[in-house]
Amino acid sequence: xxxxxxxxxxxxxxAIARLTEHTPEFVELMTAMAIxxxxxxxxxxxxxxxxxGEIQNVGYAFLRDGSVHARxxxxxxxxxxxxxxxxxxxxxxxxxxxxxxxxxxxxxxxxFPEIARRLCDQGARILFVPFNTDTRHGYLxxxxxxxxxAIENQCYVVTSGMTGNLANVDNLDIEYAQSGIFxxxxxxxxxxxxxxxxxxxxxxxxxxDLNLSTLAWARYEGxxxxxxxxxxxxxxxxxxxxx
Amino acid sequence: xxxxxxxxxIEVRTATTKDVNAIIALSAKVFKxxxxxTRGMIMGQLSAFPEGQFVVVYEDEIVGYAATMVLPEAKVxxxxxxxxxxxxxYAAMHDRKGDWLYGIEVxxxxxxxxxxxxxxxxxxxRRLCQDMDLKGxxxxxxxxxxxxxxxxxxTPEAYLEAVRKNEPHRSGRLLPSExxxxxxxxxxxxxxxxxxxxxxxxxxxxxxPLLRSRTGQAAGQPLQPRHRTxxxxxxxxxxxx
Ligand SMILES: CC(C)(COP(=O)(O)OP(=O)(O)OC[C@H]1O[C@@H](n2cnc3c(N)ncnc32)[C@H](O)[C@@H]1OP(=O)(O)O)[C@@H](O)C(=O)NCCC(=O)NCCS
Numbered sequence: 255x256x257x258x259x260x261x262x263x264x265x266x267x268x269a270i271a272r273l274t275e276h277t278p279e280f281v282e283l284m285t286a287m288a289i290x291x292x293x294x295x296x297x298x299x300x301x302x303x304x305x306x307g308e309i310q311n312v313g314y315a316f317l318r319d320g321s322v323h324a325r326x327x328x329x330x331x332x333x334x335x336x337x338x339x340x341x342x343x344x345x346x347x348x349x350x351x352x353x354x355x356x357x358x359x360x361x362x363x364x365x366f367p368e369i370a371r372r373l374c375d376q377g378a379r380i381l382f383v384p385f386n387t388d389t390r391h392g393y394l395x396x397x398x399x400x401x402x403x404a405i406e407n408q409c410y411v412v413t414s415g416m417t418g419n420l421a422n423v424d425n426l427d428i429e430y431a432q433s434g435i436f437x438x439x440x441x442x443x444x445x446x447x448x449x450x451x452x453x454x455x456x457x458x459x460x461x462x463d464l465n466l467s468t469l470a471w472a473r474y475e476g477x478x479x480x481x482x483x484x485x486x487x488x489x490x491x492x493x494x495x496x497x
Numbered sequence: 498x499x500x501x502x503x504x505x506x507i508e509v510r511t512a513t514t515k516d517v518n519a520i521i522a523l524s525a526k527v528f529k530x531x532x533x534x535t536r537g538m539i540m541g542q543l544s545a546f547p548e549g550q551f552v553v554v555y556e557d558e559i560v561g562y563a564a565t566m567v568l569p570e571a572k573v574x575x576x577x578x579x580x581x582x583x584x585x586x587y588a589a590m591h592d593r594k595g596d597w598l599y600g601i602e603v604x605x606x607x608x609x610x611x612x613x614x615x616x617x618x619x620x621x622x623r624r625l626c627q628d629m630d631l632k633g634x635x636x637x638x639x640x641x642x643x644x645x646x647x648x649x650x651x652t653p654e655a656y657l658e659a660v661r662k663n664e665p666h667r668s669g670r671l672l673p674s675e676x677x678x679x680x681x682x683x684x685x686x687x688x689x690x691x692x693x694x695x696x697x698x699x700x701x702x703x704x705x706p707l708l709r710s711r712t713g714q715a716a717g718q719p720l721q722p723r724h725r726t727x728x729x730x731x732x733x734x735x736x737x738x
Contacts, residue, residue, distance in 0.1 A: 347540075350514050350540070355544055375537070375541050375589040376587065377540050377541050474594065482589075482592070484584075486584055486590065487577070496531075
């Protein structure tokens with residue numbers, strides 16, 4: 255959006271570099287909003303220049319206590335690597351909020367089940383997935399995977415994607431999304447495992463109340479107990495940080 | 498008049514997320530040549546079972562940590578590894594319907610040892626166990642001193658029995674010094690992957706035992722090691738890292 259306000263269309267690499275210049279302003283604005291409205295905001299993801307000069311795709315959480323939590327995208331897509339030279343980050347950690355620990359997985363990261371599992375092992379019960387996809391194929395990859403993450407970890411997954419067209423911005427010109435709030439599939443949840451959903455490719459707001467104790471019920475009493483029925487005597491993900 | 502202290506000097510309390518950095522620093526200090534706990538592991542323990550994670554604060558400093566979860570008897574009494582039952586230390590497999598309290602970790606600042614801090618942590622666990630009306634406390638531990646005495650005692654089981662009888666010089670730290678102790682040996686060479694990660698290879702034949710204790714019960718026979726379904730890591734001579 256910021257890019258389409260540029261006086262002339264920039265080449266993708268220059269455009270993303272330009273976008274990083276907006277980071278401080280973006281962070282300041284959203285922090286002020288979180289405090290003023292007394293809400294926690296997961297602020298989508300934003301190209302950010304790291305200390306060593308690399309550009310990363312970073313998701314931000316702005317909490318109502320005024321704290322800002324940045325989480326790097328772990329897996330850049332081939333497209334991100336090629337056009338924008340985006341590098342993947344390493345740390346995968348939950349964010350402690352007054353609604354319990356939550357996780358951020360940016361777009362493609364939701365398609366790697368190890369990430370969600372680690373976040374849920376760390377105590378996350380809600381995972382937030384900001385995404386940007388340009389075709390229905392791409393969108394459905396994210397959506398199907400997010401629904402799988404909600405079922406296999408018995409957690410909520412909240413997706414939020416961009417819709418419509420962006421004039422003047424190469425490589426980000428068309429968008430396709432249908433954002434949704436996904437739940438495990440079991441009796442206490444909505445029939446289709448969808449707590450709320452927007453219309454296809456229309457800019458709108460989806461609202462749902464998520465009850466964390468319903469998740470605890472599902473993990474202990476549910477028809478299936480995927481999160482706790484794991485066979486850790488057979489398999490387990492080993493992380494390079496020892497986690 | 499002599500100065501009076503109105504605030505306690507030493508305190509045992511449940512851990513909060515504000516303690517995470519101090520707990521990580523403590524674990525790094527205690528387990529010097531191993532990867533310290535990650536933030537995520539402590540967060541996982543705290544959110545899985547907040548009532549079960551204790552710290553000891555001594556003169557405003559965190560000098561002890563005990564991590565705990567609840568497990569069903571079937572899991573506790575079966576031959577198991579630390580990584581398996583604790584989910585690699587995250588405590589995500591905490592089972593609020595289980596019947597045993599399970600000790601994931603206990604560590605005390607090396608500069609504050611022998612002050613009964615470990616004992617205080619164990620007492621906190623014991624109160625929790627009683628409050629929750631559980632069957633007892635179980636935990637896996639290393640068997641310090643076995644390496645030195647391996648020749649004399651042969652199997653870890655024999656060494657364990659000797660320690661129970663107070664035979665070798667007690668560098669084997671068996672914390673629950675009161676109450677009955679039932680113990681068995683796990684064929685795991687090293688109980689945790691975390692411990693395995695940065696460790697130099699252990700000499701051939703060294704096994705890490707699994708101790709199980711049951712509070713308030715007369716000392717029973719050590720549990721016989723169960724049928725070993727897994728190949729003994731040390732026997733296999735290779736350690737996957
Ligand atoms: C094990 C550990 C927690 C003990 O902490 P501590 O606060 O020094 O222990 P305490 O002062 O509470 O002592 C409790 C009992 O153990 C005995 N003890 C403690 N350290 C001992 C040692 N090195 N040798 C012999 N006995 C010892 C004490 O005498 C006491 O027994 P008692 O009640 O019969 O007198 C501490 O040494 C530690 O953190 N070790 C490294 C981590 C570890 O091995 N954890 C075990 C799980 S893997």
